[in-house]
Amino acid sequence: MIPPARQLAKVSLVVLSTLTFPASASAQQCGGDFRQFLTGVKQEAVARGLSASAADRTLNGAQIDQTVLARDRSQGVFRMTFLDFSRKVISGYRMRNGAANMQKYASVFQKAERQFGVPAPVITAFWALETDFGAVQGDFNTVNALATLSHDCRRPxxxxxxxxGAIAMVQKGDLDPRRTTGAWAGEIGQVQMLPEDILLYGQDGDGDGHVNVKASSPDALLTGAAFIQSLGWRPGEPWLQEVTVPSNLDWSQTGLGKPRRASDWAAAGVAPRSGQISSSLPASLILPQGRKGPAFLAYPNFDVYLKWNQSFVYTTSAAYFATRLAGAPVYAQRTPDPGLSEGQMKQLQQKLVGMGYDVGKVDGILGARTRAAVQDVQKQLGFPADAWPTPTLLRKL
Structure with missing residues (x-):
């Protein structure tokens, strides 16, 4: 299963030391005639030190893919709840295959942790969720997908x-513009990375002189580890831990961006379901489906997941999956308060906008800004401020 495109929080980096020259000021940045647009891309690539022949090999046959545009505008997986999404993607099959692959590639994972500080369960969870361990890498032509999304003026x-970056990979011999396929958003390989990141963090794990993140698991896993390190991974520290919470907690203190020392959470009655709380670290108490659903302490390494993919549901599921692969138990059986349908969520967002809150796009998705607005309104109304919108709250508004 390939999730929606990662919205990388980091600023786009220079792909190679030779690619340091500014693009032509006259280059068409997006929209307009597609062939003229590609001519501008070629000019920019050449100005950045790439060969004209590599640009021609990459771009000459490129086409607009309407299916890519449709996918970009309908990312429905973001509307699933944490429990629904995590139950769907963390199957017994993936748990068994994850354990088997960690054993099969033990030497590669040992090298990844030694070199980049990232443990095997973290890499393996991404490997599983992104492509089912390389089995489902996507069948969209990578150049067409990137050309389509670059030409489209939504996120050029x-x-x-x-x-x-794809042109640079063609020049290096690491991408075939006609045959290389991947996700609809241009991500390539077993852990689904964009060309620029492959160029920056690519690792030749099997020693053949190339970085082949599609066919070579060692290449993909080491490259993924290097990328995760670049996002700020802190070696030797936890990332997520399931906890139990007391019924009298100050719920307004929960949520991302409100870290306290883990020892302070423990003093307030928060207790781990397994292992020990890392008392010296800051942690946010996150409640994906409110105070009656699963509860987790999110340590600083959880921020790396949010840089990988900004969907709270996806990142929490990926981080939880990694804890399971590392030996944590299945989350406790909880019964959250009923949530909202897509239509109800849009109604709620419209009401919040009318009250002066910035929820971003009214799209029926419970994103970070909607959660923050819900928590503030809950507090004002005297509701438990756990940031989980319910039909009762909607009716009250």
């Missing part, structure tokens, strides 16, 4: 550098 600042 994200995708145009990736199209230049």
């Amino acid at each position: 600042d994200l995708f145009r550098p990736q199209l230049i």
